[in-house]
Amino acid sequence: MDYANASPDAVRKLIRENKLIAQTSGMCNGYAQANMAILPKDLAFDFLLFCQRNKKPCPILDVTDAGSPIPHLTAPDADLRYDIPKYRIYRHGEMTDEVTDIEKYWQNDLVAFLLGCSFSFESPMLDAGLELRHITDNHNVPMYKTNIDCVPAGVFHGPMVVSMRPMKPADAIRAVQITTRMPYVHGAPIHIGDPEAIGIKDINKPDFGDASVIRDGEVPVFWACGVTPQSIAMTTKPPLMITHAPGHMFITDVLNSQLSIM
Template structure:
């Protein structure tokens, strides 16, 4: 596997079962997406939740009910097989983790694709900033906060954030860079003292891995795509499918196309 694969070629390898692990670092330059699949009778509430909480839940595309295609994101897409790994939820609990969801498919399922931090991390690195979780080759640290989401129908909860430490001047630069990308979480939502947003111990993330914070660095916090998963845990829809962590949809859209300027 090289990073020179096109998104279409990578999706084909995934579909054929040749690639079953995470997609980070693959197809550099192309947008990757978090995925949520819900029955139609839950889909409107989820759509409203995304609409009400665009920073943690930036919706890039959604399917018609029963369709496995989202043509605006990827040609010849089959969401049932084109992600490396899927989690199957029943009543809010994980009941299985699979590499193909054909056996679970139903005609009432609606697929949502949400922007992911890989896109803005690429923009930060392209500007010369060191993204610590990438430098240390670990998952980004993520934390539950006390920042409420806007409730929409049966979906509610608090915001989960990801954290990357920067010197102040780079933190300011990260605000400028990420402001250009509102559809992949946009600008940070907090920086500095973690306790102000309800994080007790910055060295003990609720998800992902801790990273080093060097002398003089500020922790900078972005709204995170795990937020909708927490909202799903609370709402407990009878049936739901998500991607497995790090095993994203790789789209045909270039990250640069998401820049609003």
């Protein structure tokens, strides 16, 4: 199958049947992808408030009803228990499992949050002729914990995570122009240049994903990242948080153009 031009429904079907277990960058061109965080209902308001206060890393696309795995606003025929290639289970801040479905972990009080993903702005960047190194080299995008603290809300607090794409300076300017129009999928970069200025000690050792080669004449460009809730889980240690595995996103039925401000 040509995953780049496949429909979200077709790709989700393969994922649900465990026939496709892979990172989703470049799949279903034109359609928004989403990060996911699932929490018990008694923590859901605090997390909703956290997302509202930290819109760059955690822009909300959809929130399910308590106990329902159906994202009615973004993909009403989907089921979040099965339609993500790989999930992570966090208990008291520790990742205890990485699985391909969460049926046995599902509870009647769980609330799922779908958050905008930088993979969604990669299609218009590719259309503009920009190279994305992790796609060129066929690996997961590199992601890093930073020294930028998120705004606390309720029990939730901790550092922002960023994704990085190396670019020539002129391409970085074009990338800013493109992504500024897409605030629902992280918007413009939060930092360009010196990684140590945002607390990244070794650019070749990402906390999540895989390292990208930064060539001579290129600068690292950093966007707020929807893996931030996983960093928050490690910091605040809720009894249970279920997330996507980094790079293994939920593919929605929402067009990227619907999330762009023209």
